[in-house]
Amino acid sequence: MVGVVALVLAVHDIPLANHLESVERDRLATKYERDAFILGGRSEEALEEGVAATDTGLNAMVLRYASEEEVDVVVTDSDGVGVVASDASKIGQDLTNRVEISSALADGEPQTGERYSGTLRGDLFFVAVPVLSGDRRVGAVRISAPESIVDDRVNAQVRGLLFVALLSLAIASVVAWLFAASVVRPLRRLHSATDRLAAGDLSTRAPTDAGPPEIRDVAESFNSMADRTEQLVERQRAFAGTASHQLRTPLTALRLRLEQLAIEVDGDTEMEDTVESALAETDRLRRMIEGLLALTRAEDAAVGPVVVDLSAIVHERAEHWRPLADESDVRLDVAAPTGVFVSVLPGAAEQMIDNLVDNALDVSPTGSRLTLSVSAGTTTTELHVIDDGPGLSDADREAAFERFWRAEGATPGGSGLGLAIVRQLANASGGQAELRAAPGGGIDATITLPNGRPRSA
Ligand SMILES: Nc1ncnc2c1ncn2[C@@H]1O[C@H](COP(=O)(O)OP(=O)(O)OP(=O)(O)O)[C@@H](O)[C@H]1O
Ligand SMILES: [Mg+2]
Incomplete structure (x- = not known):
């Protein structure tokens, strides 16, 4: 049962985990894009007037957002030079070699994706949006974070799913244990009673007080069968014993008569031979009866x-x-x-x-x-x-x-x-x-x- 639940969970949860991962990644990308547009909207005027670098309100906003979200934020002018940035080293730096920034400025379209970053020496997740004033591109805003941080956020969601799966397994184990206690154990006891009966222990009986009604019914039927078998075997034994015993007396009488006859036919060789072999057969019959009696006694083995x-x-x-x-x-x-x-x-x-x-x-x-x-x-x-x-x-x-x-x-x-x-x-x-x-x-x-x-x- 636990195996079946584990299989169902695996079949169900592995694709679900993959799906959840991509949904979470899309959700993050959309959120960063929206935030980048908000920051872009706030920067538009300052960029247009060329005073973004000294706009303390804008600088404070960028820094606060970057630290709250644990991301890197940079605002560039229309030439792709950093003017406001959470990482001060990017201010005054030409950032057009960052493909997402140059593309956002060139195409006027938001850019989202991942790439290798030489600065980070690892993968970088980014969103870059152009800042538009009417039709003019006055700059760009990029929000980026190391891929590992994005992965951590995505994994936190998948871990929730894993927790639910483990909880389901634990519940399945408890249910399986209860099932074993109520069904499998009584079945096993019934099975061992059957084995004992098959091995010749006719007094064996199965317990009828445990398990679901169906198993109790089977146990009761088994016990009735065992009762009947025991009675039949007992009756057969008793019959063999009594019959052998009852045969002894007429057999002794028969032998006596044959001995009598042997005296009477004395001298008649042919008759003597016939009586002789009749006596031998009687002896054989007596030995057989003694043997049967001995067997019944050995089977009873009361002592x-x-x-x-x-x-x-x-x-x-x-x-x-x-x-x-x-x-x-x-x-x-x-x-x-x-x-x-x-x-x-x-x-x-x-x-x-x-x-x-x-x-x-x-x-x-x-x-x-x-x-x-x-x-x-x-x-x-x-x-x-x-x-x-x-x-x-x-x-x-x-x-x-x-x-x-x-x-x-x-x-x-x-x-x-x-x-x-x-x-x-x-x-x-x-x-x-x-x-x-x-x-x-x-x-x-x-x-x-x-x-x-x-x-x-
Ligand atoms: N030592 C033996 N060597 C060869 N054959 C044997 C030997 N013991 C038994 N047998 C064979 O096994 C048969 C069965 O033996 P068993 O002792 O059961 O019966 P029985 O000797 O014929 O009769 P009973 O012992 O009842 O008088 C014998 O008839 C004989 O053919
Ligand atoms: Mg013998």
Whole structure:
């Protein structure tokens, strides 16, 4: 807004200033010309009679006028010789070499303009008029001033214009500030509320008590939308949780019946195989339901993070998995310095390690190595689960975190929810989870968690 006002002022005031300057210059020229004619009228008789030099009244008038107006005045006779002058050195001097004086005497016309003056060593502004007695030219009167003095007078007018322009700018700044306070600030707050909602903070609301009515209306509409979104998401979560929970009971009953059936078909190989795979599918379904329940719990994250000894947990989980690793002839190494504390949701570290080790053992070939390591940084700590398996492509390493995503040819039985749960738990703990390519070609599953300070330290 201030910029627009400055632009308008520049477009408007620069030509105006130029115009004002020329008007002021013309006005001064006209005034000096009129005064020169008045002085000429007063000198006419004395010049005609050749007594101007001794006419004390005329001399006093010339001197007074010159000092009041801060100009130079000279009255010459018809030969262009100075007879009365504010500058005494010009009395008796032949002034016909001053072009305006010789022209006024020769043409009988007033002369106005500027020229370089050798006496002043600068530009001179002048008005020279002939003194006429009837048709005869009995002398001339010249009023002159250094150009700089004329400029000062003209500039005084232009300065007035500049002052008005600055005043307009100051008023525009105040108005712009008031405008910002009433419109831009509420808009900014609305904008940041939108950003927070987009970032996943469903509880965010925009203030509805500031700004013009239009912005308040938008803020109210935004808040209604946020209310509705929050309700919908909440309902969806609750549905996933309840549905998974409700499915558990019939599933357990189904499993029991299948087990019963397995006893009954004992001996019938074909039926035994069918019941066996039905049992395997039931187990897969159960794992999926457990996974969905775990995800809903992680999303709710009603309890905040706690500080745990990550090294101790890694050692404990490694011992839990060791028999299974031994069974597959996989060497399980642990590299975790003691006493590395992190902040994480209760039970989440164990759950994340279990999911990652489960995945790694699934793909680890016989005789390969599986490494669990912990490395503490200044603000965060990294937990790595590194396998020697076949690895995944760049795109698949990211896709693996999507719910129900499983690589083609993945070991049967998985639900495709393990990594989604890992990422959800890591994020809810203020950290992150990613799959990196391990140098040996396998996967380096990395969890980054914020460092925590042990309570007893
Ligand atoms: N270490 C790994 N090496 C190679 N592929 C992996 C590895 N970890 C995960 N994957 C791939 O990512 C897929 C998704 O893993 P995720 O843990 O989410 O599900 P899952 O293991 O199939 O099932 P769940 O863990 O729910 O029982 C896996 O099926 C597998 O194809
Ligand atoms: Mg898994």
